[in-house]
Structure formats: structure tokens, C-alpha cells
Amino acid sequence: MHRFNAYRIFEKEGQVSARLVELGIDDLDPGEVLIRNSHSSVNYKDALAATGTGRVVRRFPVIGGVDVAGVVVTSGDTRFWEGEAVLVTGYGMGVEHDGGYAEYSRVPADWVVPLPLEMSSADAMAIGTAGFTAALAIMRMEQNGLKPANGPVVVVGASGGVGSVAVDLLAGLGYEVTAISGKDDQHEYMRHLGASQVLSRHTLEMGKKPLEKTIWAGAVDPVGGEMLAWLTRTMKQDGTIASCGLAAGIELHTTVMPFILRGISLLGIDSVQCPMALRRSVWERLASDMRPRHLKEMTRTIHFEQLPETFDALLKGAVKGRVVVEIQ
Numbered sequence: 001m002h003r004f005n006a007y008r009i010f011e012k013e014g015q016v017s018a019r020l021v022e023l024g025i026d027d028l029d030p031g032e033v034l035i036r037n038s039h040s041s042v043n044y045k046d047a048l049a050a051t052g053t054g055r056v057v058r059r060f061p062v063i064g065g066v067d068v069a070g071v072v073v074t075s076g077d078t079r080f081w082e083g084e085a086v087l088v089t090g091y092g093m094g095v096e097h098d099g100g101y102a103e104y105s106r107v108p109a110d111w112v113v114p115l116p117l118e119m120s121s122a123d124a125m126a127i128g129t130a131g132f133t134a135a136l137a138i139m140r141m142e143q144n145g146l147k148p149a150n151g152p153v154v155v156v157g158a159s160g161g162v163g164s165v166a167v168d169l170l171a172g173l174g175y176e177v178t179a180i181s182g183k184d185d186q187h188e189y190m191r192h193l194g195a196s197q198v199l200s201r202h203t204l205e206m207g208k209k210p211l212e213k214t215i216w217a218g219a220v221d222p223v224g225g226e227m228l229a230w231l232t233r234t235m236k237q238d239g240t241i242a243s244c245g246l247a248a249g250i251e252l253h254t255t256v257m258p259f260i261l262r263g264i265s266l267l268g269i270d271s272v273q274c275p276m277a278l279r280r281s282v283w284e285r286l287a288s289d290m291r292p293r294h295l296k297e298m299t300r301t302i303h304f305e306q307l308p309e310t311f312d313a314l315l316k317g318a319v320k321g322r323v324v325v326e327i328q
């Protein structure tokens with residue numbers, strides 16, 4: 001039987017560890033579509049899963065990797081055919097169903113998205129869950145009335161995966177973008193992605209009043225905690241915040257004042273269970289009018305052996321942009 005490499009996450013006596021192992025196709029979780037994987041990516045959730053930092057894995061052992069792109073080997077579902085280029089992100093991937101850190105994945109057909117025409121597998125994974133989330137956040141804000149004429153849009157955690165793609169996409173769509181980042185040596189990088197202004201999170205005057213001076217028409221927030229609370233206090237009338245992450249914490253301490261006096265909206269962004277119709281339309285936009293313009297500059301490519309060091313750096317908030325895992 002054909003054997004292949006997989007990066008599998010184990011738990012023993014409450015300790016989580018992960019390592020490369022050899023598996024066969026029959027060892028993979030069941031599903032209608034068998035994919036020969038070419039690329040995966042590294043997201044914050046992958047780091048939480050493989051290091052046991054966050055209790056995000058729901059079944060051990062499981063192959064890590066919440067994202068994958070590759071080519072269909074066999075399909076028991078007529079929607080997909082042998083040789084078709086596809087991608088899978090979210091759902092149970094890498095946490096309760098064997099994920100993308102392997103040479104093959106076997107997944108339910110309902111999770112599979114055809115790779116948009118004119119998008120390579122490597123680019124799809126450079127976007128990955130983080131970039132998809134940024135795009136979903138922007139689409140949801142647009143549905144709630146955001147447009148470039150409304151005023152500046154702020155992206156916090158701007159040098160990270162979600163943040164970098166958000167800056168790039170928003171600038172490409174014609175928004176005036178302010179990036180807020182803890183990486184004081186990366187301001188030029190964020191300007192290059194399209195930010196017209198870059199602010200340091202270390203010197204930001206946040207103020208404590210329930211209503212501060214209004215600044216932002218929109219906000220993409222992968223950070224949470226105090227930063228998100230401050231965003232609620234500084235949104236313009238009818239401003240829209242897309243809450244999509246917790247890099248700084250899960251708590252939110254604010255008041256109802258910005259909601260009832262300024263009509264602001266706080267939108268929750270969930271890429272994992274995003275319905276398939278919306279999921280496909282997000283990917284279609286990422287391949288057309290919302291195509292990222294600086295994927296190359298924001299992406300680094302690694303191999304399985306480099307996963308552990310990449311997870312550590314990501315959890316320290318030290319990674320810039322996106323990381324693609326080249327599989328074959």
C-alpha cells in the first residue's frame with residue numbers, strides 16, 4: 001500500500017504533541033473526495049492545535065492543517081471529478097477531521113470548493129483561512145453599508161495573516177486604510193500593502209470615555225480585547241466593525257453608548273462554518289475584483305519540518321503575513 005507523510009497531532013496524559021508520521025490512504029478519515037494535496041498553510045488556529053495552547057482539537061490523533069489545496073484523485077460525488085483542482089478550508093479540518101498537513105486528504109464533498117479559474121493552489125493557500133476571513137469580513141461590512149466614501153477603515157493586527165490580506169484587499173477596493181500594528185519595524189511593509197497611515201499599537205492613546213472622537217467608518221479586528229473595545233468607542237456614525245479574532249484576548253468591555261447613539265454595528269465573522277454559497281462567492285471575488293495584489297510579498301513558503309518553529313513564532317505574534325506549506 002502507498003505510504004505518505006502526514007503531520008499528526010497526538011495527546012497523551014493531557015500533553016499535546018505533533019510529529020511527522022507515515023500513513024496509508026486507509027488511515028485517513030472517511031469522505032467522498034480523495035485529494036492529492038499540493039499546498040496547505042499556517043493559521044493561528046493551526047498553531048493553537050498543534051501546540052495544545054488552545055483546546056481546539058476535538059479528536060486525537062488528527063492530522064493538522066485547517067486548509068488544503070490539491071487535485072481530486074477520486075470522487076464518490078458527481079459534483080467533483082478526477083483531476084479537478086480544489087481547495088478546502090475550515091469545517092472540521094485539522095481539529096476533528098484529518099487536515100491538510102499530509103500528501104493526501106479525504107473529505108466530505110460538502111466541504112470542497114472548486115479552485116477558482118486563474119488562481120493557483122499556491123495562491124489559494126497564500127490566502128488560506130486567514131485571507132478568506134479578511135475577505136468575508138470586508139464583504140459583510142459592505143453588505144452593512146460600508147463604502148470607500150464613508151471614511152477611513154482601520155485594520156488592527158495589521159502585519160499578521162488576516163491583517164495583511166485585509167490591508168491589501170481594502171486598499172485594492174479603493175478604501176483609505178489605516179494599519180495598526182505592534183511591529184514598529186514593519187511600517188514600510190504595511191504601507192507597501194496599501195495602508196496610507198500606519199500607527200504603532202504601543203503608543204496608541206486609547207482613552208477611556210464611552211464615546212471618544214469618531215475616526216473610523218469600518219474596522220477589521222483579528223485582535224479582540226482592549227483594542228476591540230477602543231474601536232467601538234471611536235467608530236463614526238453607522239460605522240461597522242468586523243470582529244474576527246482573539247490574538248489579544250477574548251474579553252470585550254465596552255458600553256451600549258456607541259451602539260445606541262452612533263448606530264454602530266459589530267459583525268461576527270466565522271470562516272469555519274461559512275455557508276457554501278457565500279464561501280464560493282468569497283473565493284470568486286478573491287479571484288476577481290478582490291484579488292490580493294501583494295500575495296508574493298506577504299507570503300513565505302515552508303515545508304513540514306519547519307512547522308514547529310513557525311507555530312512558536314505565530315503564537316508570539318512574530319510572524320509577518322502568510323505562511324504557505326509546500327507539500328509536493
Ligand code: NDP
Nearest residue numbers: 044157158159160161162181182222245246247248271317
Ligand atoms: P497572526 O498571528 O498571523 O496575526 C495576529 C496578529 O495580531 C499578530 O501578527 C499581531 O499583529 C497581532 N497581535 C498579536 N498579539 C497581540 C496582542 N497581544 N495585542 C494586540 N495585537 C496582537 O494570526 P492570524 O492572522 O492567522 O489570525 C488572527 C486572529 O484571527 C486569531 O485570533 C485567529 O484565531 C483569528 N481567526 C479567526 C477566524 C474566524 O473565522 N473568525 C479565521 C482566521 C483567524 P501586529 O504585530 O501587526 O500588531
